Amino acid sequence: MPTAMADFGASTDPLKRYSAIEKAYTEDRWEAVIHQGEVLLNDLPWISGGAQAGLKERVQLLMAHAHLYGFSRPQQAQPLYQSVISAGGEEALVQIAQQGLEKCTSMLASPVASEAPGQEPAPEEDKP
Secondary structure (H helix, E strand, C coil): CCCHHHHHCCCCCHHHHHHHHHHHHHCCCHHHHHHHHHHHHHHHHHCCCHHHCCHHHHHHHHHHHHHHHHCCCHHHHHHHHHHHHHHCCCHHHHHHHHHHHHHHHHHHHCHHHHCCCCCCCCCCCCCC
16 A cells, blocks of 8 residues: 555645645545645745635645544644635635634633543532
8 A cells, every 4th residue: 555645746736736635635644634735835835826826725724624623633723724714715715714713712612622532521620
């Protein structure tokens, strides 16, 4: 079986790289989504308009979803969702980011959100 990173190859085409990240997302390869997403985001500043329009926001959404739904890490997902919203691009992407941000907020407000997976919640102290 090929390694998880083999799908990403050495392509310089941002759309092909995004497709490989998207595929990793559908296969629940969260670390690959986050790592390759960061690499692609670092390469994107020179891209503008055309078929690549909105690519940055799409990569950020995949990364945010990997953090939130793959690893239950709302703290890491929040800034990515906020960046998509701040960009004010494609309405559908902004709506998805708003939903993700709401989920982050609710997870962070829950006392269980601060517990490590598999760890019992701390007992609540009596309040006066």
